[in-house]
Amino acid sequence: MTWPVDTRDLGERLDLRNDRVSNEDALRQQRTIAELLRRLGNQPGIVLADEVGMGKTFVALGVAMTAALADRGKRPVVIMVPASLHEKWPRDFKVFVDRAIKCAVDKTLRAAPVASALDFFRLIDSESSNRPQIIFLKHGAFHVQNIDQWVRLALIKRAISGIHLGEKRNALPRFAADLLRTKSSYNDPELFAKLLRISNREWRHVINEHYRTRPELQLSDAPIPEAIQKVLESSDIDVAELRNCLRELPARESASINDRLERARRAINDALRTMWPSTLAKARFRSPLLILDEAHHLKNPATRLASLFVTDDAREDARTITGALDGSFERMMFLTATPFQLGHHELLNVIGRFRGVAWKTLPHHTREQFEAELEALGKILDRAQHRAAELDKRWSSLRQDDLVGSDGQEVSIDEWWQGGAAANLQERIQMVMRSFQQAQVAMKEAEAPLRKWVVRHLRDPMLPGTNVPRRSRHSGRALSLSLGGDGGLPVGDEALLPFLLAARAQAVVVREGIKAGRATFAEGLASSYEAFLETRRNGSPHEDEAQELRATAPGQLVNSYVEKLTRALPDVAAYAQHPKIAPLIARVLDLWRHREKVVVFCHYRETGRAIVRHLSAALERQLWSDATLRFGLEHEAIRKAVADFGSRFDTDGGMRQPLHNELVRRLEPYAELSSEDRNHIQEVVRRFVRTPLFVARYFDIHARSGEDALQEAFGTRDLSGISLGEKIDSFLKFIAQRCTPPERQDYLDALSRMQPGIRGETLRENDDDLSQMRGISVMPNIRLANGLVKQETRQRLMLAFNTPFFPEVLVASSVLAEGVDLHLNCRHVIHHDLSWNPSTLEQRTGRVDRIGAIAETVRKPIEVFLPYVGGTQDEKQFRVVMDRERWFQVLMGADYRTDESFTEKAAERIPLPATAAKALAFDLSVKSDPDAKDCNPLPTVTSVSTIELPRALRDVTLNSSKDVEGGVQAS
Structure with a gap:
């Protein structure tokens, strides 16, 4: 057992301060590594959810290094990453070893990227002295599609074992390359003939001897991992259909050979799909730690990736869960930058994957205790989400004419919130105020138990060591070099007719309601004339597949407007003068x-x-x-x-x-x-x-x-x-x-x-x-x-x-x-x-x-x-996303509907003030005080007096006789 890990000498072994990062960021990362290791000593897992660009990779590598070197069994730490980052993580690891590790002995730490489960099993089979201490594994490594030609050939060998094929057995090696669909250099019929006659455990020696003059084709590991071999030798595999297909193969070329080969290939794939679960179940290995990047992919427990870690029992539901890696890891650590984009139930699903750890390595924390804590966390997050949703609903009742100061003049939302909101005697406004207070209390109550499972740091709004804002945001017409003031980019006379027609068509879509979906033509037009035409051609113009719409059939009236719009477009030569393209080109x-x-x-x-x-x-x-x-x-x-x-x-x-x-x-x-x-x-x-x-x-x-x-x-x-x-x-x-x-x-x-x-x-x-x-x-x-x-x-x-x-x-x-x-x-x-x-x-x-x-x-x-282009779909989208941005860390799993009937109303909402959003957000950071116990529950908040409130709310009592629900005592 690896845990708990001694971190007393961590500062002597690891130093993240270098010319790539500021001292402040390096010290934060160092503190986080120590705290994560401390928490993992007593709990099954942790979620690291720092904002984008704050160095989660180096923090994770620091935790991985410490766990790998502390493991007495020299078992590897596994880091699972998306396919798109499979090359980036090993590159970052080399930088980490070179720049962050101080101790010469620790610099011998070895890591290797692995693309498939077969290569992973081969590494696990190797001697510990030759095995990397950190393995980078693709998310999709355990998919059956990643099974290579050697295992397929071994399956064919298993299928023909004990059956009479006569001269077809001698002909089989000639067809093997086509059966395996291998385009690699390993396609010599003579080699296949040798392999089909000998034990699978001898294959590596025979392959290397066959290619003794070609070092690039030499194998360093056994082609058939031990887990595969156990299944091939067992009765857990059905090869009857494959045997029948192999019997049908001719001894020589024939007119129907392609059809017969295709049937045999399908039979091989079917047999692999049936044997693969047994293979995963028999491939038992142990690792001190799993680190999984982009953990939001675990939010649905029934997905292939999420189901690897837990075998859910009948008490939960009927989901098909393989549990191939259930009990393989002593601890788990998940990385994500967007924990609150998930609904809180989905966040609980992510944390729930910690069920799959080896619980016997946690003598003071049982699975039953974990289930109880997770259930309690779910209830308190339910309450927080309920209060936040109520505030969201009440906030929607605010109108622009509500935002007036003491002198009766219109003020900004921030001025109104800080100065005169609570002074308004309208019951509707008072309900908003009380709803805010109750949401704030509920969020603070939920923050305490959530801190145990989630660590999250927010970026400093100022550049390190300065009073210079880290970001400067320019909205709407600020893109233009010549236009001043607020608002969107204007539509010139030459483009006015197409945009007016788009607005007419969009109004029809809004009137038709949710069944009409989203006006992609209006979004395309606001982007470029070329994008608009693409929406007309195939309806799938988005680069991001997740952004594409479900197909909706526009009504006849909408189509008539869009057809007129198409005819009203300017000449192709004037496309560069599009209301948003032209200022973009000028700015760039x-x-x-x-x-x-x-x-x-x-x-x-x-x-x-x-x-x-x-x-x-x-x-x-x-x-x-x-x-x-x-x-x-x-x-x-x-x-x-x-x-x-x-x-x-x-x-x-x-x-x-x-x-x-x-x-x-x-x-x-x-x-x-x-x-x-x-x-x-x-x-x-x-x-x-x-x-x-x-x-x-x-x-x-x-x-x-x-x-x-x-x-x-x-x-x-x-x-x-x-x-x-x-x-x-x-x-x-x-x-x-x-x-x-x-x-x-x-x-x-x-x-x-x-x-x-x-x-x-x-x-x-x-x-x-x-x-x-x-x-x-x-x-x-x-x-x-x-x-x-x-x-x-x-x-x-x-x-x-x-x-x-x-x-x-x-x-x-x-x-x-x-x-x-x-x-x-x-x-x-x-x-x-x-x-x-x-x-x-x-x-x-x-x-x-x-x-x-x-x-x-x-x-x-x-x-x-x-x-954004003013007065168009573009401006509506801007208003909606800016409103959602403020609510982003308040409403976990907020409604991101994009149909016209929903977004039309959302665009009219009064934005939530930045100070209000900050007051409602969770604080899940690791404190700079080395004695701070971040995972210990905080005192339960029972009075609003313990919370810092904007001045507008200090005179509003929480314990009103009327709750936002109407009659429930708020306390």
Whole structure:
């Protein structure tokens, strides 16, 4: 047994302070690791739910390291991660070992990524001295689809055992590759013939001997894990149908061979599905700790992932639960950034997966006690949710004309809340006030038991060590460079008719109620003309599949309006003048001209493509227009002059040598870099600074001295106050001192594969989503990353965006909204398309708002733009999501309906004041006081006097004779 773990020397073994994080963040992470380990000593599990970008990965690795090294049986800690993060976690682990672990002995900690359950079982079968102490396992690793060709071949061998096949047995190896559908090099019929004749436990030796001249095909582990072998040797497997199919295979080729092979393949899959549960049940192993990332995937107990951990008995319900990993782990730790997006019953389901721990390792905490605590927690969360829901309902009764001060003049919601709300004698207002008090008491009462199971830290609203706001939010027309004041972006005369028709059609949808669903045409129109047309074509325009609507058949009247709308669209040539696209292009261009990087998020695939297309055209025009004014040359002459200057970086007599000398000088402090690394870095920098996009903005092409031109360029500063030279210095330091060697190679390889030239007909990267842009010039510093772009390409784009080079503008969909770092050189994010769910916006912004973000270095806010078109569906969505954002941590599992009848009312609500939302939110943080006992229950709140209230409520007594329910004593 591993637990409890001694953490007294944790500070000597682990130090998270480094140049990647502030001291304050590092100390918080260190405290959290110690507290999590302390709690896990006495309880089955814990949920770590820090906000996005606060370093949950490093905290989890700190806990994993300590548990793995403390385990006397040298059993591995298992970290289960989504497939999209399966490569990121091992990279972060290497950084963690290199930067955070202080003790030399601890630095020998080994970790390995594992994609399938078979590879996992093979690792478990190996000797403890050869086994990694931490295993990164994909969420879907235990799916039957991940069974490889060796197990399928062993199943065939089991099926033909003891039956007479005659000459068909000799023919079977010829068909084996087709039966197994293996396209790998392991498809030699001679090898299959050998394997079918010998014991499965001898296969590794035979395979390695067969490929003795090909080291890359040598196997390091047994191809058939012991758990599989036990099932194959047992009676828990039905191969009758497979046997019949194998008997039908011909001894030679025949006209029906393909049909017979397909039937045999189906029989193999059917047999695997029946044997796999038995395999999982027999694969008993023990681990001191399971860490599971993105734990919100456990909210439904009946899902394949959630059902792995618990075998629910008949007392609960009839769900089909496999319980394959039930009792395998001594403790569990779950990670999620959005615990309150779940309904509280779903949060309880997540915590309920802790039932699957090995309870005998918890002598002072039984499963029965856990069930009782979970039931009690459910009841108190029920009460808190009930009170919060009542407040939500009462709050909906507030109207704009209620917001008046003592002088009778209209005031803002914050002024009203702090000053005069309680003074209003209307019973309706008093009911809201009492409802707030009761919700606050109920939330505080629920906070105490919840703290035992959930740890959550909220981001400091100020940048570390400053009084500078961490974020600066710009809504509506603030995206525009020319418009002032509040409100949404205006619709110009040329676009007025389409938007009026959309409003008419939308009004019909609202009138038809919930059965009419959502007006996707209105959302598409507010995004771009291209997105609107996509909603008309196939009805599935959203990049994020979770955002797509259930199909609804629009009525005839709606269709007639939408058809008129389609005919009223402007000419295709004017699509770039869309009310939201045009100011977006202008804003991004302005930031680019000031040498700032920008990430633009949008849901619609066609909008993403449109932004890249329109922005590329506008940027190219701007580039040459600025260069013409700067250098006083005609349009054609300036293109040639810039190209000629760029070519000077290719010859030793031009700019190449000055750049080489400058980079040699700047690289001199970094002894960590090999000569190969230095040459690679030099080439990367040269291939970017020689491009027209760098030359025209940074260099004086008339300069006689290459050294002078280079120094002037390196001194050019961006909007954040950082010069090009400082950016390159920061990049060199990052590559040399903050990257592990593999991480360094990944960055340099990504930059080497970025195209610095304009892309069009000669597009080399065919995995880019530019299939509809053939023949259109796409500027090389603008890239699109959506679900149609290969994951490998998206990974390269992410790495390159985190450098001072291309891409400079990244247009991204929801595929880059989780588990992605875009913060090292960017502090500007534009949410071109909003989302009905505020956590989606938070996840997106979290890509640039992370520990170690460039905003912390330059001490300037992260600029967040939330544009919307005034008076349209866009403004309604903005109002709804802003209202939901305040209620986000108050109403767990709030109603995120998006049908028109619901959102129409939601958009008219008075927003909840920030101070009220803060007063209602749970505080689940680990306190800085080392003696604080965070998991001990807090005193039960029985009086509102123990809670800090806004001034407006201090005179309102909680124990009113009339409760919000009407007659129930509030206390």
